[in-house]
Amino acid sequence: MYIIYVYAISVCIEYYVLKQIVFKYTPGEHNVCYVYQHCNIPPHFEGYALKSGNDKFVLHKPGKFHFVCAIGGNGKHCEAGMKLCVDVLPTPTP
Ligand SMILES: [Cu+2]
Secondary structure, three states: EEOOOOOOOEEEEEEEEEEEEEEOOEEEOOOOEEOOOOOOOOHHHHHHOOOEEEEEEEEEOOEEEEOOOOOOOOOOOHHHHEEEEEEEEEEOOO
């Protein structure tokens, strides 16, 4: 499990397929949206956002996953740096 306490980082982290990442933050102040591209957030996406402050997301396939905070409209929090890219790698063979 990879715990993200403040996802105010604009870099990619590497993690493995079928592992879980957890976003922890103060509910109501931020949220977590899974998007295709950073800060390009259609308005209706906010409705799909995870909002609990303890949001778990399973990385179900290899590839690049992008998560952003959709609060503030028009990618405001995202533009301020609340974005995370996870480069999901195949599980290493022992
Ligand atoms: Cu935010």
